[in-house]
Structures are given as structure tokens and as C-alpha cells.
Amino acid sequence: xxxxxxxxxxxxxxxxxxxxxxxxxxxxxxxxxxxxxxxxxxxxxxxxxxxxxxxxxxxxxxxxxxxxxxxxxxxxxxxxxxxxxxxxxxxxxxxxxxxxxxxxxxxxxxxxxxxxxxxxxxxxxxxxxxxxxxxxxxxxxxxxxxxxxxxxxxxxxxxxxxxxxxxxxxxxxxxxxxxxxxxxxxxxxx
Amino acid sequence: xxxxxxxxxxxxxxxxxxxxxxxxxxxxxxxxxxxxxxxxxxxxxxxxxxxxxxxxxxxxxxxxxxxxxxxxxxxxxxxxxxxxxxxxxxxxxxxxxxxxxxxxxxxxxxxxxxxxxxxxxxxxxxxxxxxxxxxxxxxxxxxxxxxxxxxxxxxxxxxxxxxxxxxxxxxxxxxxxxxxxxxxxxxxxxxxxxxxxxxxxxxxxxxxxxxxxxxxxxxxxxxxxxxxxxxxxxxxxxxxxxxxxxxxxxxxxxxxxxxxxxxxxxxxxxxxxxxxxxxxxxxxxxxxxxxxxxxxxxxxxxxxxxxxxxxxxxxxxxxxxxxxxxxxxxxxxxxxxxxxxxxxxxxxxxxxxxxxxxxxxxxxxxxxxxxxxxxxxxxxxxxxxxxxxxxxxxxxxxxxxxxxxxxxxxxxxxxxxxxxxxxxxxxxxxxxxxxxxxxxxxxxxxxxxxxxxxxxxxxxxxxxxxxxxxxxxxxxxxxxxxxxxxxxxxxxxxxxxxxxxxxxxxxxxxxxxxxxxxxxxxxxxxxxxxxxxxxxxxxxxxxxxxxxxxxxxxxxxxxxxxxxxxxxxxxxxxxxxxxxxxxxxxxxxxxxxxxxxxxxxxxxxxxxx
Numbered sequence: 122x123x124x125x126x127x128x129x130x131x132x133x134x135x136x137x138x139x140x141x142x143x144x145x146x147x148x149x150x151x152x153x154x155x156x157x158x159x160x161x162x163x164x165x166x167x168x169x170x171x172x173x174x175x176x177x178x179x180x181x182x183x184x185x186x187x188x189x190x191x192x193x194x195x196x197x198x199x200x201x202x203x204x205x206x207x208x209x210x211x212x213x214x215x216x217x218x219x220x221x222x223x224x225x226x227x228x229x230x231x232x233x234x235x236x237x238x239x240x241x242x243x244x245x246x247x248x249x250x251x252x253x254x255x256x257x258x259x260x261x262x263x264x265x266x267x268x269x270x271x272x273x274x275x276x277x278x279x280x281x282x283x284x285x286x287x288x289x290x291x292x293x294x295x296x297x298x299x300x301x302x303x304x305x306x307x308x309x310x311x
Numbered sequence: 312x313x314x315x316x317x318x319x320x321x322x323x324x325x326x327x328x329x330x331x332x333x334x335x336x337x338x339x340x341x342x343x344x345x346x347x348x349x350x351x352x353x354x355x356x357x358x359x360x361x362x363x364x365x366x367x368x369x370x371x372x373x374x375x376x377x378x379x380x381x382x383x384x385x386x387x388x389x390x391x392x393x394x395x396x397x398x399x400x401x402x403x404x405x406x407x408x409x410x411x412x413x414x415x416x417x418x419x420x421x422x423x424x425x426x427x428x429x430x431x432x433x434x435x436x437x438x439x440x441x442x443x444x445x446x447x448x449x450x451x452x453x454x455x456x457x458x459x460x461x462x463x464x465x466x467x468x469x470x471x472x473x474x475x476x477x478x479x480x481x482x483x484x485x486x487x488x489x490x491x492x493x494x495x496x497x498x499x500x501x502x503x504x505x506x507x508x509x510x511x512x513x514x515x516x517x518x519x520x521x522x523x524x525x526x527x528x529x530x531x532x533x534x535x536x537x538x539x540x541x542x543x544x545x546x547x548x549x550x551x552x553x554x555x556x557x558x559x560x561x562x563x564x565x566x567x568x569x570x571x572x573x574x575x576x577x578x579x580x581x582x583x584x585x586x587x588x589x590x591x592x593x594x595x596x597x598x599x600x601x602x603x604x605x606x607x608x609x610x611x612x613x614x615x616x617x618x619x620x621x622x623x624x625x626x627x628x629x630x631x632x633x634x635x636x637x638x639x640x641x642x643x644x645x646x647x648x649x650x651x652x653x654x655x656x657x658x659x660x661x662x663x664x665x666x667x668x669x670x671x672x673x674x675x676x677x678x679x680x681x682x683x684x685x686x687x688x689x690x691x692x693x694x695x696x697x698x699x700x701x702x703x704x705x706x707x708x709x710x711x712x713x714x715x716x717x718x719x720x721x722x723x724x725x726x727x728x729x730x731x732x733x734x735x736x737x738x739x740x741x742x743x744x745x746x747x748x749x750x751x752x753x754x755x756x757x758x759x760x761x762x763x764x765x766x767x768x769x770x771x772x773x774x775x776x777x778x779x780x781x782x783x784x785x786x787x788x789x790x791x792x793x794x795x796x797x798x799x800x801x802x803x804x805x806x807x808x809x810x811x812x813x814x815x816x817x818x819x820x821x822x823x824x825x826x827x828x829x830x831x832x833x834x835x836x837x838x839x840x841x842x843x844x845x846x847x848x849x850x851x852x853x854x855x856x857x858x859x860x861x862x863x864x865x866x867x868x869x870x871x872x873x874x875x876x877x878x879x880x881x882x883x884x885x886x887x888x889x890x891x892x893x894x895x896x897x898x899x900x901x902x903x904x905x906x907x908x909x910x911x912x913x914x915x916x917x918x919x920x
Binding site: 195198199231232233236237252253254256259260261262263264270271272273 | 825876877879880881883886887888889890891892893894895896898900901903
């Protein structure tokens with residue numbers, strides 16, 4: 122009976138994982154790839170959905186979403202909302218997603234002044250340069266926001282970037298159903 | 312001129328760096344503000360690094376390192392002041408002076424701002440004018456004040472009536488009705504040996520009145536036993552808990568008993584120097600207290616060879632400068648040493664390593680006065696009052712929605728309901744029993760008793776009747792803690808700020824259930840991870856109010872149609888306004904809706920395929 126039952130049980134479903142970089146530098150994604158050959162066993166447990174690794178353009182229903190970078194423009198907002206709508210567990214990955222990080226340094230300058238300086242009055246601009254207004258380009262938000270100010274976030278994985286070991290440990294915890302914690306060596310202040 | 316003033320002041324303090332907080336206050340009094348070159352001169356004169364001087368100058372709310380006007384008007388911003396209309400009065404004064412709150416007028420004449428509770432809750436709304444307390448504000452007083460400021464009449468020439476501070480003693484018991492002559496308690500104490508005196512205190516089972524209820528005899532014995540070059544007694548009169556003012560009344564009307572208590576503590580632990588750390592908001596008491604100390608020295612009740620018994624003990628008064636955290640004993644000691652008032656890591660405790668690293672006992676004003684009373688009447692007598700675990704009486708500062716706000720002395724064990732009745736409270740929906748830092752009780756708990764084993768309190772009871780919006784009470788407390796956090800530890804520095812932002816978000820009607828959960832999580836975190844009592848108690852009232860007045864919070868959530876679980880604190884479409892303006896765009900891509908439709912999104916219970 123138990124043998125028969127075991128045979129009938131489906132193999133554990135692979136978890137679906139989506140990743141994206143918003144106002145980030147892809148450093149967190151690079152750190153993710155630094156798990157190196159551990160990517161192969163990971164692929165036995167998960168399946169990538171939307172991610173720079175798959176080039177899938179829109180996120181389907183997923184178990185885990187990793188979001189790198191803060192929210193600096195209208196497109197970031199839409200992508201982040203798509204992730205929130207489709208991912209059971211949404212993770213702020215790295216310093217920029219958690220706090221706004223480097224891009225948020227512009228928050229002390231009014232956006233108008235900033236655009237003016239960059240496109241109109243700064244050094245080395247071609248004559249007649251103007252602020253781009255093509256509808257194809259997403260508009261900048263007045264300020265750069267950490268992701269948790271725009272949608273609900275379930276986990277925060279700090280670091281600039283979080284180390285490969287931290288990401289590996291974190292994903293394994295989620296896959297195995299443990300509450301993720303960053304143990305000694307995985308959370309560093311420097 | 313400035314240099315000469317500075318030199319005189321520094322000379323009076325013996326160029327002693329431990330007196331830095333006092334030096335900064337007096338220099339600011341004389342020169343108006345603490346200019347960079349002033350700080351450099353002070354650093355040089357007391358031989359301390361300039362950064363140290365600047366860090367003390369920057370830490371305290373009452374010090375300013377930029378000019379803030381010849382007239383600095385600070386409205387007490389406790390919830391009890393607000394309930395008496397302080398916010399409208401602040402706006403009125405600003406309008407009369409053509410001024411924005413927080414800004415200095417263009418002619419550099421005046422600035423108007425808020426400050427944490429000034430301890431005048433029984434006679435508010437109150438303010439500080441150049442750090443002098445003015446009580447019982449009315450629209451007429453505000454208009455008059457605006458005229459005086461515009462005519463540049465010095466604060467010292469303003470109507471004396473404005474500066475009158477009432478004691479408002481509503482109920483006397485053994486302490487407030489003691490009838491002892493100055494020095495009588497001290498004389499009785501000096502009849503015994505110090506160890507016999509400690510035995511008497513032990514028999515009384517006296518516990519600290521600041522709120523924590525630590526056994527006074529244990530503290531004194533530990534301090535006496537600790538080895539050091541000198542021992543010190545500190546009277547903690549940094550009465551900063553919002554809603555508390557009983558120490559102000561003790562100092563104003565029963566100062567001799569307090570000083571007797573300090574001398575007795577000094578005798579018991581083997582100290583010859585004591586300090587009174589008086590909160591900056593009570594500046595009006597300073598001259599009076601200094602005069603009384605001088606009179607006692609002249610009468611042989613203080614100083615060398617007290618009462619001809621060979622006991623030397625003197626007292627110096629230190630004035631604080633607007634920092635709630637200095638009520639914590641190790642922060643208070645840091646401040647006494649001239650440093651920013653940041654709590655130390657404990658242990659070691661002050662009884663072994665306190666002021667200048669020496670054994671120090673820090674006691675509340677009321678505790679010291681009671682110790683004096685016990686020295687005369689005896690520990691056995693004291694133990695007959697109150698409950699078995701909380702002996703004696705407790706001074707309660709009662710304010711808010713009551714007919715008779717003021718100080719009530721009740722034996723421990725009195726019910727909250729009895730206090731409310733005595734104060735003439737009607738239709739009471741809530742009482743906070745330990746200021747902003749303690750629990751919030753509702754009617755079903757009014758039968759509970761004021762005692763360390765039941766409702767423990769430092770003595771601040773703020774009463775709220777059914778007309779009050781408890782969300783606004785909670786928000787006032789949360790903003791208070793965000794302002795008063797010393798910034799040393801992350802849980803408190805960040806936690807209090809995050810809480811303040813969440814409350815602002817709710818107040819703007821943009822809250823979501825997530826935010827309420829977040830505040831509950833922060834309560835758990837701050838309570839257990841904060842460095843000192845400020846952080847660990849900063850969310851207790853909020854937790855209680857969230858539990859007992861949840862609808863007051865829930866009615867500020869966004870409609871569930873828009874935000875099932877989370878809503879941002881700001882309008883995302885409005886956040887594109889500057890870029891739209893700069894590019895002149897108005898196409899659909901130049902706008903963000905409230906929430907994108909979640910087509911294909913996961914529904915509850917559904918699994919990704």
C-alpha cells in the first residue's frame with residue numbers, strides 16, 4: 122500500500138523563480154551567478170520565469186520573485202507591480218532594493234534641476250540639447266524609492282551585493298520551507 | 312565683549328570639562344547662540360577636542376549652533392497641551408508675527424517651534440520663552456506676547472503673572488503633609504550609624520519612585536560597598552516623562568525634605584558630594600533652589616561639619632538642556648560629565664561605576680524625600696502604609712480630561728477608579744499610567760491598583776474622555792519618541808522613525824493593514840533589541856492603543872477596493888509630476904494608475920503551473 126502510494130505521488134514540483142533588476146547595477150544578479158556550479162543542482166529544484174537569464178518579457182505566476190534595485194521611474198513601478206501580482210513571495214535583493222542605495226543619492230536634488238543640468242546646462246552638451254520627451258522613455262519619479270515603499274515585500278536580503286553564499290542559503294531556505302536567516306559570515310558590515 | 316564674557320563664564324567653572332553642559336548653557340544665555348568660533352574657544356579653554364564640544368552642543372534640544380532669534384518661543388507639545396488648544400495658539404502667534412513655525416523671522420528677531428512636554432500639564436497650554444516657563448496660555452496672552460516681541464520688550468519684563476507656576480496639590484498624605492522643619496529628618500538620621508540607617512531603609516521596603524521600583528536599600532548598600540576614590544549621590548530631577556510634574560512640586564514646596572534625603576543618602580553610602588540634575592524646562596526653579604542651598608549652608612545644614620557632627624556633604628545643581636533620555640540614570644551621568652546624554656552599556660551599573668567612574672547612587676526626587684521621612688518616622692511605620700510589595704504613598708501627576716488636574720498623594724494600592732473620581736474625571740475612555748512610555752488602560756481595568764505589583768507607574772496619569780481620538784494620542788507619543796531617541800542604537804533610532812512615518816501615512820488616509828502589522832512587529836523588535844528603556848518602552852502605549860482602539864486606526868486605512876493589503880504612502884502618479892512638467896508629456900505612459908489590473912495574477916490557493 123505504502124509502496125503503491127509512493128509510486129503514485131508526483132515528484133516535488135519545481136518552484137518558479139523570477140528575477141529583475143530595476144534601478145540597480147546588475148551587481149546582485151552577478152553575485153547570484155557567483156553561486157557557480159551550484160546553479161546546476163539549483164535548476165533541479167527551480168525553474169526560471171521572467172529573468173535576464175531567460176529573456177522572458179513578462180512574469181507568469183511564480184513562487185519567488187527577486188527584485189534588485191530601487192524604483193526610479195514609471196516603468197520600474199509597473200514591473201514591480203507585475204512582480205507583486207504574480208509572485209507569492211517577493212524579495213528585496215540588495216542594498217538598492219532595500220534602501221534605494223546609490224541611485225537614491227539624487228533624492229537631495231530637485232528632479233527639475235537635475236534634468237536641467239544634465240540635458241541643458243551641463244558641460245559638453247551638443248548645441249540645442251533638450252530634455253528627452255519621447256513617449257518610449259519611462260518618466261523619472263521625483264524621488265528614488267526602496268521597493269517596499271511601492272509594494273508589499275516579504276523578505277529583505279541586504280548587501281551590496283549580497284554574497285553568492287547568502288543568496289544560495291536564502292533560496293535553499295525558501296525551497297526547503299525554512300525561515301531564512303543570515304547566519305554568521307553571511308551578513309557582513311564593511 | 313564676547314571673548315570677555317566667555318572668559319568670565321569659563322573661569323567661574325574652573326575651565327572644567329565635566330561642566331561642559333553648564334558652560335554651554337550659560338554661554339548661550341549670554342551670547343544668544345553657540346557660534347563655531349565660540350565652540351572652538353570653549354574647546355581650547357577646557358582642553359577637550361573640539362569635536363567633543365560640538366557633539367555636546369549638537370545633542371541637546373536647547374542648544375543651538377545657529378542663531379534662532381532674540382526670542383525663542385517653544386510651545387509644549389504634549390498631548391495634554393494639544394487637548395487644551397496649544398496648536399491653535401501656536402498658529403495664532405505665528406500669524407501675529409508673520410512667521411512660519413520652525414523658521415526664524417527674516418529680521419532675526421524671533422522663532423516659534425514646539426518642544427517635548429514641559430511638565431506644566433496641570434496648567435497648560437504652556438510654552439518656554441527663552442527657556443522660561445509660561446503657563447495657562449490664552450488667545451489674549453498670545454496677542455499680548457506678539458506685541459511685546461514686536462516692541463522688543465525683554466522676556467524678564469513680561470507680566471510676572473504669566474510665569475506663575477502653581478503647585479496644584481489636590482491630595483496630601485504622609486509626604487505632602489509631613490510638617491517637618493528643615494534639617495529635622497537629617498538630624499534624626501545622623502543620630503544613627505550609617506549601617507543602622509540602611510537597616511531602617513530596608514525595614515521600610517522603600518522602592519524607587521522613578522517607575523522601576525528598585526529596592527532603595529539594595530542600591531545604597533551596593534554603592535556603599537563599592538570601592539572608589541569618592542562616592543556620589545545624584546538626585547534625578549530630570550522629570551521628562553510626558554504628563555509628570557510631581558517632582559517640580561516637591562522641589563518647589565518641599566525642597567528641604569529632598570535635600571535632607573540627599574544628605575541622608577550621602578551619609579548612608581559614604582559620599583560628600585551630591586548633584587541635583589534639574590531638567591532644563593524647570594529653569595525657573597534654579598535661582599530659588601540655589602538660594603535655599605545657600606541658606607542651608609549658612610544654617611549648618613549643608614556643607615562642612617553638618618549639624619556639628621563631622622559629616623561633610625555639599626550639593627551642586629546641574630541644569631539639563633532638553634533631552635528626555637537623560638532621565639535614564641547612565642545617560643544622566645554622561646550629561647553630568649559634560650557629554651551627550653547617551654545611555655552607557657550596563658553593567659557595570661552606576662552603583663559601582665557612575666559619575667567619573669566612581670560609585671554613584673541615582674535616586675528619584677520623591678524617593679529621596681521619602682527616605683528623609685523614613686529617617687524620622689521609622690521603617691516600621693512606613694511599612695504600615697500601602698501594600699505588602701509597594702510600601703508607602705505615591706505622588707501621582709494627574710492631567711488631561713479631569714476637573715481638578717494636579718498632584719495627588721495616595722497610598723499604594725489605590726484603584727485607578729478612585730484616582731479618577733478624586734480628580735473629577737467623567738466619561739473616561741482611557742488612562743495612560745506611565746506617561747508616553749507605559750500602558751494605556753481602558754474602563755475594564757480601572758479597578759486595578761496603583762502598585763509595583765499591578766499598575767506600576769512613575770506617577771504620570773493622563774486621562775482621555777470619550778471625545779478624544781486615541782489615534783492622535785498615539786501619534787503624539789510616537790512623534791515624541793522619534794524626537795527624543797538619542798540615536799545610539801539602531802532598533803530605537805530607526806524603529807521610532809519608521810513608526811512616526813507609518814503614523815503619518817495613516818494620518819493622511821493612505822494606510823493599509825500591512826502598516827498595522829508592521830507596527831506590531833516593530834513593537835516586538837524594539838522592546839527586545841533596544842539599548843535602553845527609551846526604545847524598549849516607546850511602543851507600549853501604541854501596542855495597547857492598537858489593541859483597544861483599533862477602529863481609530865482602521866478608519867484611516869485606504870478603502871479595501873484599492874489596497875487589499877498594501878498601499879504606498881505617497882501618490883505615485885503625483886510622483887511623476889516634475890518629469891511631466893519638464894518634458895511636457897501627457898501621453899498615457901506619462902501617468903501611473905492607482906494599481907495595475909492584476910490580470911493573470913495568482914489567486915488565493917492557486918499554484919503556479
